[in-house]
Amino acid sequence: MKTTLLVALLAATSFTSSAMTLTSQDIQEGSRMANTFAYNGFGCTGDNLSPQLSWNDAPEGTKSFAITAFDPDAPTGSGWWHWVALDVPASTHSVKRGASGDIKGAKEMGNDYGATGFGGACPPKGHGMHRYQFTVWALPTETLGLPEKPSNALIGYMLNSSALEKATLTATFVTE
Structure with missing residues (x-):
């Protein structure tokens, strides 16, 4: 009887908690991104489009989202911010390919190329x-x-210190 009750309780709790997930039709975990998502400049020739992204199972109390793209391997000592979009409405659960500059209600910040919006790999x-x-x-x-014109380091700090939850999808790229 005790074993049956324990199994029933474990089964009930295993379906009540779900972590936020992030998926994409354009990029896959651990796989090389297409040149579609590469920068057009700095010696690279790509289409400089942001990938399609979809997310699910945001935690209760979510009032907005932020989207970031970060390269921790950049030879800068502090990585490279490719995209920072803030104030994405809580009703948004996906962005289409090339959405940078066109996310309703969002505020896109400067990337480390010195431009606003997405800057590709x-x-x-x-x-x-x-x-x-x-x-x-x-x-x-x-x-x-x-504050007005915050650094990406400050934005990263604020995101890490205040996020209810986050979901990450890591793709790769090498310049040939």
């Missing part, structure tokens, strides 16, 4: 494979309350 020639971490952050507020 472009590791230095001969530097090998780089990882590109696309992350969707579930946030408890509609805005982060950042």
Whole structure:
């Protein structure tokens, strides 16, 4: 009897909690991104389009999302921010390919190329494979309350310190 009750309780609880997930029709975990998502400049020739992303199972209390793309392998000592989109409405659960600059209600910030919006993959020639971490952050507020023109380091700090949950999809790229 005790074993049956324990099994029933375990089964009930295993279906009640779900982690936020991030998927894409364009990029896959651990796989090389197409040149469609590579930067057009800095020695790279790509289409510079942001990939399609979809996310599910945001935690209760989510009031907005943020989308980031970060290369931790960039030879800078601090990585490279390819995309920072803040204040994405809580009703949004996907963005289409090439959505950068067209996410209703979102505020796109500067990337480390010095432009606003998405800047595609472009590791230095001969530097090998780089990882590109696309992350969707579930946030408890509609805005982060950042100062005018914050650094990406400050944005990263605020996201990490306030996120209810996050989901990451890591793709790769190497400049040939």
